[in-house]
Amino acid sequence: MTSALKKIIYNCKQATFLIEKKNSGKITVAEALQLQIHLAGCAVCRTYQQQSLLINRLFTGFQTKDLKLDEDFKAGLKRRIEKEINKN
Amino acid sequence: MNEEKNGLGISKQLHSDPVSWVEKYADDLYRFAISRLRDEEVAKDLVQDTFLAALSQLSRFEGNSSEKTWLAAILKNKISDFYRKQASRGLNEIRQSETVQQDFFDLENGHWNALHAPGVFGLEINNPLLTKELSGILTACLKKLPPLWYSVFSMKHMDDLQSEKICMELKLTDSNFWVIMHRTKLNLRACLQKYLK
Incomplete structure (x- = not known):
């Protein structure tokens, strides 16, 4: 077994790192394979x-449609805007 | 072509009516800011800054885009400025939280430490009724993140920016970027789990 493979099989820190890379679409083919092997044997990951x-x-699904500025702030x-305009 | 617009102070020459801005756009701008920042106070400040900046550039607004698009573009710049400021302050925080993160895994072999190993959340996470509640918890967890981490995470997911662009904007190296993405997720996940227990 190559050392890279050995390293990933037992290394959850590396596996979770690769999961984040994969989610962002930046994983290499070799890394994807390593991750797949790790996940096959690791339920926690x-x-x-x-x-x-x-x-x-x-x-990304965070809903803002019910949010409003309070009337006092508005x-x-x-x-403030009217004051700025009258300055000119 | 600028002849007409030389009389800067005369409102009928302008393509925008600032007195109506708050009524027309404040809530929309605020919602956009909140979705990017998840912080009400900062969002309010930036909406205010946006209107004031727009006022000072009013004579240059030529009505080529709609008022709303123009104001939104100013707000987006303000948000980027905010992120950049956070980022320049934030590099220390990466080092500080190094210890926090090492805790997740065994130093020697990279295994999950028993205390931090992810457990099943124990609820139907696909239930739409729960989504709102979970989303609220996530917001609380996001507030605990170092601002730089939040900035990176938010730019990546909300605006779907390429990592190269984020690194350039926040002056991060590629490896810094991935370390932050990883740590952010580890921390958010642990935080959610704590609430759901």
């Missing part, structure tokens, strides 16, 4: 992989 993807989905902002 498989859980990590699922949860990592879940976090990405939650992050009123203050409006006054």
Whole structure:
């Protein structure tokens, strides 16, 4: 077995690093193979992989449509703009 | 072609009416800022800065794009400036959190330390009713991240930027970038797990 292979089979730190690279589409063919071998034998990292993807989905799916600025802030902002205009 | 616009102070020559900005655009700009920043105070500040910057550039706005697009572009620049400032402050934080992260794995062989090994979240994570709750928890977890990490993570995922572009903007090396992405996710995942226990 090559040393690179040996290293990845037992190394969860490296495997989770590769999972992040893979999720961002930057993984090499050799790295993808290493990762696949690691994941085949490591249930904990498989859980990590699922949860990592879940976090990405939650992050990009963040809903803002119910958010609003409070009226006081808006009123203050409006006054400020009017003041700036009148300066000129 | 600029002849008409020489009278800067005369509003009928301008292509924009600043008095109506807050009414028309403030909430949309705020929502955009929040989605990029996840911090209400910073988002408010940047919306205000955007309007004030727009006022000072008003004479140069020629109405080629819509007011809204123009204001959004200014806001995007303000957000990038904010990230850059965070990043220049943040390199120390990488070193500080080195110890925190090493804790996740055995130093010798890179195995998960028992205490930090991911466990199943123990709920139906695909249930749409839970998504909102999980999203709220994630926001709380994001606030605990070092600002630089948040900046990197957000630029990558919200704006779908290439890593090269992020590295250039934040003056990071490629290897720094991947270390931050990895550590960010390890920390977020651990934080979620803590809440879900």
